[in-house]
Amino acid sequence: AQSVTQLDSQVPVFEEAPVELRCNYSSSVSVYLFWYVQYPNQGLQLLLKYLSGSTLVKGINGFEAEFNKSQTSFHLRKPSVHISDTAEYFCAVSPRRGMDKFYFGSGTKLNVKP
Amino acid sequence: DTAVSQTPKYLVTQMGNDKSIKCEQNLGHDTMYWYKQDSKKFLKIMFSYNNKELIINETVPNRFSPKSPDKAHLNLHINSLELGDSAVYFCASESGATYEQYFGPGTRLTVT
Numbered sequence: 035a036q037s038v039t040q041l042d043s044q045v046p047v048f049e050e051a052p053v054e055l056r057c058n059y060s061s062s063v064s065v066y067l068f069w070y071v072q073y074p075n076q077g078l079q080l081l082l083k084y085l086s087g088s089t090l091v092k093g094i095n096g097f098e099a100e101f102n103k104s105q106t107s108f109h110l111r112k113p114s115v116h117i118s119d120t121a122e123y124f125c126a127v128s129p130r131r132g133m134d135k136f137y138f139g140s141g142t143k144l145n146v147k148p
Numbered sequence: 149d150t151a152v153s154q155t156p157k158y159l160v161t162q163m164g165n166d167k168s169i170k171c172e173q174n175l176g177h178d179t180m181y182w183y184k185q186d187s188k189k190f191l192k193i194m195f196s197y198n199n200k201e202l203i204i205n206e207t208v209p210n211r212f213s214p215k216s217p218d219k220a221h222l223n224l225h226i227n228s229l230e231l232g233d234s235a236v237y238f239c240a241s242e243s244g245a246t247y248e249q250y251f252g253p254g255t256r257l258t259v260t
Contacts, residue, residue, distance in 0.1 A: 068249075072189075075254075076253060077152075080248050080249075083247070085247065128247055135196060136249060138191040141189045
């Protein structure tokens with residue numbers, strides 16, 4: 035079975051500061067990894083994904099994440115946040131086999147202050 | 149062009165009523181999902197269909213019944229609505245090539 039842990043339910047940060055949102059997972063099989071963002075009253079939008087290859091992946095809006103297999107982590111980072119980055123961020127894993135479900139973390143609310 | 153659309157966006161109804169939520173995707177994907185997001189933003193998978201066939205059926209009350217008339221549509225019918233059904237329901241479709249899930253805008257269901 036798979037599970038995803040987002041340890042921080044809320045992360046307050048000042049505008050233009052760097053931020054890291056943590057994601058750890060457990061799985062008995064190889065997985066694909068994703069980060070989604072949910073702006074208020076909207077659906078989820080893909081930020082970035084890791085399927086294979088380079089462990090550092092870059093996504094939209096200046097976000098990046100690094101897959102660390104030994105630590106089973108996929109932390110999301112941005113060097114300088116904007117007010118518009120205020121949103122809920124979800125980490126998700128999907129087993130590398132067909133027709134299995136996504137496992138979502140509980141979400142981290144990023145609150146960017148002026 | 150909306151990739152994944154849901155109707156209605158808001159749904160307010162009384163306990164005991166029956167309601168449906170519709171979902172359509174124009175991405176040509178074979179796999180579609182229903183999720184429930186509670187007030188704490190936790191996302192729970194409910195159902196998954198692949199090419200009109202039910203492949204995932206999580207522990208969901210049997211008052212919830214999905215129906216897929218074709219692979220572009222996945223509807224959710226809820227009988228005898230209860231207060232605890234109040235939530236935001238998201239439809240999603242999955243790319244078999246990139247493994248991404250594309251989400252609809254959500255349907256906010258309020259049961260009074």
